[in-house]
Structures are given as C-alpha cells and as structure tokens.
Amino acid sequence: MSTETRAAITIRRGVKPPVPIRRVTSTTGDKTVAGVSHVVMGIWALVVILPMLWTLIGSFKTTKEIFASPFGLPANWNFDNYVSAWVDNEFGLMFLNTVIVVGVSLVAVMILGAMCAYVLARFSLPGSRLIYYLMLAGLTFPIFLAIVPLFFILQNMGLLNTLPGLIITYVAFALPFTVFFLFSFFKSLPYEIQEASYVDGASEWRTFFQVMLPMAKPGMAAVAIMNFLGLWNQFLLPISLNTDKNNWVLSQGMAAYASSAGYALDFGQMFAAVMITIIPVLIVYVLFQRQLQGSVSQGPSK
Template structure:
C-alpha cells in the first residue's frame, strides 16, 4: 500500500473505499422493499384518515348550517369569520378559552416544578423510603381516573374548592405528577455526579445546585414532559365534567360537549365547527412548533 493511499485512508476512509472500488453500500433485499412499501401505504392511509376529518371540520367552520347540509363536501360560498365570532362571543367560548388557559397554565407550571424537584431527590439522593415513594408514583400511573371521581368530589367539597378553578388546578397537578416524576427520573439519574460535586465544591447550596446547574442540564426532558402534559391537560374531559359544574367556569372540553348536546338537533353546526377549531388550534400549534424538540428529547431519554 502506497503512502498516498495510507494518507487518504487516514483522512477520508469513505473516499478511500470509493476510489479503491470497495465501497460497500447496504443493499436492500426484496423483503425489505416489500416492508417499506407496505409501511408507506399504511402511513399514507393513516394520514388521510387523520387529515381529511380535520380539513372537513375547518371548511365547515366557514359555512352556515344550511350550507353544511346542502353541500357537506363543497367549498364555502363565502369565507367569513361569522361562525368564529358567534362561537367566541354568543356561545361564550372566549371565556371558556380563558378558563382553560388559566387552569392548564397554572397546573403545568406547578406540576413541572414539583415533578422536577421530586424526581431530582428520588434520583440523586439516598432518602429513606425513596424507592417506596417512586413505586407509589408508578402505581399512580395505573390508577384509573374514574375510580377517584367520588373521593375527589367530597375532598374538594370539604376544602371549599368544588366548582372552582383552583380546585381543578390542584386535581390536574395530582394526576399529572406521577407521569412527570416517572419521565424525569431517568434524566436526572443519568446526569454526571461530577458536575454536582463540583457545584458543592464551589460553595453552591442544594437549591442553587438544583436550579442553576442540574435543572438546565435536564432541559430536553423538561421540554418533552411539558409538551406531553400540556396535550393531556388541555384535552382533559372527565375531571372538569365531574368537578366543575359552574357554567361560568367551564373549560373548553366540557363546553364543547355542553354546546353539542344542549340544543338537540337545532345546533348551530357552523359555530360548533368553529368552536372545534378554536379548541384544537392551540394543541396543533404547540405540536407543530415543538415536534422536533419533543422527538429529540424522547430519543435522548430512551437512549440513556
């Protein structure tokens, strides 16, 4: 082997293989091609099944009820926002949207703060009973929500928080906390102990080490679990229906159900479809803007 070839191999092995005629590319077998083709067909069908109803709902949100029944699959005769204005003001979806933002926003901040602190302590410190606490958190993931409705009703009633937004916030936090702790536990567990010890050597307290050193290092996991919690809390239906019967404090999910069933067959379907778009738009926007961060965070968490 010449000196030039050795140098080329050291600098660019891939180019050396190409020039040497030994570039071995992975060849797909007929079975691989069949699996790939079937996968693409299935994913295409699935995408059509998901996208077409959403597109139909969006188009129907610009139509009147008469036009929806006369031409359900046609384009709107006039593209106007009357249905959105009606849903937002006349049917009080503006107030329900505000209630949802308050409840979900406050619950998300609390559950991320408490969940991160709990996961950090369980993952980084040998606290007596920490394994028991961790397994109880895992047990909370398997506990069906509907079994807790009756106890929650009387607990919130005794605390004076029934039919209130603070009561709904606390309930959301309680049910989202086990998942948050379970998800963040592996992230904090995988962080190097040398950095934590270096912070102690520099004189940092436990609180400062957590908030300024360890928490920023777990940012990928925090981002992923925050997005997942947002999606779950925004779409929560059973808890607000059972624990929040005051119409002035309705959230979007129960407002949608009440709107669809209140008038029977005399529903304003144009406004109803506009309300659906108002309800799902924040979820879609959050996922569209943060999907790369979510996928990368989940991949990083599973590879550790």
C-alpha cells in the same frame, strides 16, 4: 508518502484528518419494510388530516351548506361562525378558563415533577423507593374511583366549583406520570457533571436549575407535550368538580353546546368551536416539537 504518514503530519499541525465515509447498503428486506412503513404512515396521516381539514372548511359554512355540499367549499369565506361561537356561546370565556387552568397546572406539575424525579433518581434517601413505587401506583388508579372523595375534599376546602380547585386536581393526577417519565431520564444523566458542579462550589439548587435541568430538556419537552394534551382534553374531572358555568372549560362547553341544541344544532358554529379547541393544541405541539428536536440533537454533552 503513505496515508498513515500524512495523517500523522496533519494531526501534529492541529487539523483533524478527514473521516472516511462509510457506505451503507440496503437489502431488499430493508427496502420492503421502509416502503410498507411509509405507506402505513401515509394512510395514518390521511386519516388524521382529512377529518381535520373537513372540519376547518365546514367551520366557514352555514348548516344548510354543510348538508347540501358536505365536501364543497363555502360560498363566502367569513368568520361569522367563529364570532358567534366566541361571543354568543361564551367560548371565549371558556377558552380563557382553560388557558388559565391548563397553563398554571402544566407549569406547577413540570416544576414539582422534575424536582421530585431528580431527588428520587440522584439521591439515596430513606423511603425514596417507597415514594417512587407509590407514584407508580398512582398511575394505575382509575380517575372515576376518585371522583366522590375528591368532591368532598374540595368541598371541605372551599375549592369546589373553582379554578384553583381544578388546578390542584389536575396537578395531583398529572404528577405521577411526570415523575415516572423523568425518573429514568435523570437517572441516565452522567454523575461526573453533577460532581463537577459541586467542585465548582454550586449548591444543590443551583446544580439542579442551572446544570441538570437544562440537560433534561428533551425529557421535559416530551412530557410537557403529553401533559398538555391530557390536561387540555380532560373531561371527567371538570364536569364532576366544576359545575359553575362561569368556570367552565372548553371540554364542558363543547359537550353542553352539542347536547342542549339537539336537532337545532348549528353545525357551522360547532365546527368553529372545535377548531377553537384544536388550534392551540397544534400550536403548542409544533413549538414543543421543535424544541424537543433541538434538545435531542444537542444531547447531554452540552
């Protein structure tokens, strides 16, 4: 019996025939590029990991130990520096303010940005192209040029030196990038699925939240990572528009602590404060990275 006959009988029985394995041969050039790429990535990983590891070890040392043995292990592994930074230097309060501002801003900008990008990408409305180009223009506008107008706007609104005022400002500056990033993503999604949801009787809101938005999870995860990193590390906006010490965020606290202490700086506490600032970013990145990889593997065919 020939191979074609066996395949036809197998298909009639409802079993898919085995897919032949295609062997891919690598050339010398491919191996060279792969080797160089791995070496460069390894060097880059060391450049990123080693300073972070040194900071982590230094956060358990005293200032005397850091200067006496910069690369050695601490004599006593304790969390005294973390407790002092969290309580005595009020990094706990600043951490809470940062979580509130960044968390609310991120949720708001993701919802508003996804809705705006979806409408601009999927519907032909009068002035939609103009709105899209205005969003792109917002990406080219330097932040420092808007500090003075923002100061007076928030002052007139009674939101200067407040967390809600900082949240509104964060959302305004992160929205253009979010729309720009998600626009092409929503544009590439198949229209047949959207039309099928209409045929099933779904409304525009239900189609967006239950059909199109889950298909956009890879783009949402990617832009959420970038927005979180940008908002968490924001320094110019809070230092200009949020001078009340009770409402300081971590970036302000780090700068104020390093500049006020001068030569009497406790490097152990400073390293602990740096780790308090870095660890949440690493946790969020790992969580979103896993979701991003899972979403990409599912694809829009889901």
